[in-house]
Amino acid sequence: MLKTAICDLFDIKYPIIQGGMAHVATVELVSAVSNAGGLGIIGAGAFEPDWVRQQIHLTRQQTNKPFGVNILLISPFAEQVVDVVLEEKVAVVTTGAGNPGPYIPRFKEAGIKVMPVIASVALARRLARAGADAVVAEGMESGGEVGQITTMALVPQVVDGVQLPVVAAGGIGDGRGLAAALALGAQGVQMGTRFVCSEECIAHPNYKQEILAASDRSTILSGQSTGYPMRSLENKLTREFLEKEKSGISREELMEFGVGRVRLGLIEGDIENGTLLAGQIAGMIKDIKPVKVIIEQMVAEAEAIIAQLKNSTGVS
Numbered sequence: 001m002l003k004t005a006i007c008d009l010f011d012i013k014y015p016i017i018q019g020g021m022a023h024v025a026t027v028e029l030v031s032a033v034s035n036a037g038g039l040g041i042i043g044a045g046a047f048e049p050d051w052v053r054q055q056i057h058l059t060r061q062q063t064n065k066p067f068g069v070n071i072l073l074i075s076p077f078a079e080q081v082v083d084v085v086l087e088e089k090v091a092v093v094t095t096g097a098g099n100p101g102p103y104i105p106r107f108k109e110a111g112i113k114v115m116p117v118i119a120s121v122a123l124a125r126r127l128a129r130a131g132a133d134a135v136v137a138e139g140m141e142s143g144g145e146v147g148q149i150t151t152m153a154l155v156p157q158v159v160d161g162v163q164l165p166v167v168a169a170g171g172i173g174d175g176r177g178l179a180a181a182l183a184l185g186a187q188g189v190q191m192g193t194r195f196v197c198s199e200e201c202i203a204h205p206n207y208k209q210e211i212l213a214a215s216d217r218s219t220i221l222s223g224q225s226t227g228y229p230m231r232s233l234e235n236k237l238t239r240e241f242l243e244k245e246k247s248g249i250s251r252e253e254l255m256e257f258g259v260g261r262v263r264l265g266l267i268e269g270d271i272e273n274g275t276l277l278a279g280q281i282a283g284m285i286k287d288i289k290p291v292k293v294i295i296e297q298m299v300a301e302a303e304a305i306i307a308q309l310k311n312s313t314g315v316s
Contacts, residue, residue, distance in 0.1 A: 006165050007188075017136070019043075036291050036295045040059070045072055046072060091112065119146070139151025142231065145230050155168045155181065166187060173193065174194075179305040232277050261273065
């Protein structure tokens with residue numbers, strides 16, 4: 001069976017982490033991933049702390065397996081969500097859009113594992129010194145806010161740069177991606193877009209269908225001029241956004257055009273005027289399956305590839 005240091009660290013069966021995607025990483029998806037042997041992650045996004053607490057309680061009703069919470073550090077409720085996570089003693093915290101260093105000692109004191117999402121070696125090293133238990137090295141192929149380095153280039157450099165388990169993210173959606181990540185030195189993978197197209201995910205059917213219809217070039221980066229690049233499926237909204245960028249766009253306009261329209265696309269299903277977050281892996285996703293099937297097929301495919309590579313190279 002495919003087992004790595006990440007499995008031991010988080011007490012999970014498979015080295016597969018579900019991305020903490022705002023709006024769609026709710027109890028339904030989170031509990032399904034954890035029950036299937038991966039690590040489900042509640043996406044706190046910019047939600048109020050009471051909503052996060054409710055999601056934690058509901059998830060505990062649906063699974064007795066470990067799960068985590070992703071804290072968006074630019075959220076106006078970040079401080080309160082940190083308090084909720086500490087009070088609830090969630091097993092794992094992942095973080096994004098900011099430096100979680102000041103919070104790590106409090107999480108560690110509460111016995112909570114910390115796995116920040118990073119996009120550079122420098123940040124990975126800083127957070128390793130601060131006490132992180134693992135890091136997610138996320139390449140620019142991923143959906144949502146992205147960095148500037150590809151997964152293929154970032155992961156091995158982070159692996160070489162820190163003495164922590166590294167999870168690869170960005171452009172991974174099947175067993176080939178899992179096997180490749182392990183070959184680069186990662187101890188597991190994190191996926192978002194692939195799990196959106198699962199039966200359990202509450203994402204609007206229109207949004208899921210747009211992912212299924214995507215090609216390799218269907219995603220686009222917007223917001224690069226503002227310092228907050230975001231990858232999503234190209235639509236009327238992104239085209240308008242790019243036009244605004246040419247004439248200069250303020251942070252307030254950025255929030256309105258990008259973050260402010262996420263629910264409209266992901267939950268309400270407005271495929272032209274809503275933000276449709278998706279990674280470049282969207283072009284490979286052609287079906288909607290139960291989470292358990294996605295995970296088990298992915299692991300079986302990775303194991304078969306690894307076995308084939310061993311046989312072809314004569315490695316015992």
